[in-house]
Amino acid sequence: MPLHILVLGGTTEARRLAENLVDVDGLRVTSSLAGRVAQPRLPPGEVRVGGFGGAEGMAEWLRAHHVDAVIDATHPFAGTISFHAASAAAAVHVPLLALRRPGWVPVEGDRWHAVESLAAAARLLPELGRRVFLTTGRMGLAAFAGLDSLWFLMRSVDAPEAPCPPRMEVLLERGPFSLEGERELIRRHRVDVLVTKDSGGDATAPKLTAAREAGIPVVVVRRPPVPPGVPVAGTPKEALDLLRALLP
Structure with a gap:
């Protein structure tokens, strides 16, 4: 059975990550989109659209679909789903990591x-x-x-x-x-x-x-923090490397 990876997506980085994951033998990839954009750019692999019904609903989905790992690649300001993911992953004992593009840094001349x-x-x-x-x-x-x-x-x-x-x-x-x-x-x-x-x-x-x-x-x-204890990758490649370290 392939390892099932759930990508909480909706960002450019999430699409690029899905593109990388679908090319890895032994992985099955499902991307979850919130459904707030009328015509989203769909990533490769399986796609689900809509909410989970909170942390408990997400935990039930992870169990029912035999998910082996979760990658939170949502927008840096989608804070609620990130904390739901942390609670759900902990409840079903699957690894969770976050993919967050680095924030902007002011330079000379910025006000x-x-x-x-x-x-x-x-x-x-x-x-x-x-x-x-x-x-x-x-x-x-x-x-x-x-x-x-x-x-x-x-x-x-x-x-x-x-x-x-x-x-x-x-x-x-x-x-x-x-x-x-x-x-x-x-x-x-x-x-x-x-x-x-x-x-x-x-x-x-x-x-x-x-x-x-x-x-x-x-x-x-300012962007909200990632839930405590969740490892963070700055690029899709770093996320893939982290995933390899977390999974058998």
């Missing part, structure tokens, strides 16, 4: 303001600017809904749902984004402050360079 939450970002914004480039995704817009004196350019893959800021223009786009394109957005929309989560990676990093060049402040929401 970063680090905060712990979207609510904290919203409280800070009126002190920094009036025309906001909001790149935190369509979830959590309620934190900014009361800022009626500010104008927002909001970019996401799918259309947002209420509550939203009253003065907002929506861009439905999927990365990666070019530096020239980000420069043009900031210039054309007269953006004077950028809000982003510390997602890491190269696909959306050009906005940070464009903001630095324009001399505008950037509000960066």
Whole structure:
């Protein structure tokens, strides 16, 4: 029987990891997607879409499908599923590791303001600017809904749902984004402050360079921690090496 690996996915790194795993003899790979994106890019191997019903539901799924290891390759800000995975893996006694792209690091010329939450970002914004480039995704817009004196350019893959800021223009786009394109957005929309989560990676990093060049402040929401005791890989290759060390 092949060893069954469950990849909690939805990221570019998760797709690349699945591509690596399906080529390994003796492995069966299932990628799980949350289903929040209308048309996700499907990875190779088996795919399931939707939630598990909390940590207990995930543990039942792991048992029923004879999963031998779990790799949490979700978005760095998908904190709830990561803690559910830690509880479920511990309950059924299967190894768990996390794949997290490294976070961004400020360089000379950056005007970063680090905060712990979207609510904290919203409280800070009126002190920094009036025309906001909001790149935190369509979830959590309620934190900014009361800022009626500010104008927002909001970019996401799918259309947002209420509550939203009253003065907002929506861009439905999927990365990666070019530096020239980000420069043009900031210039054309007269953006004077950028809000982003510390997602890491190269696909959306050009906005940070464009903001630095324009001399505008950037509000960066810090990422939540990985559950204690879970080994972390920074790349798909590192995750595959960790998996080999964890499995017989």
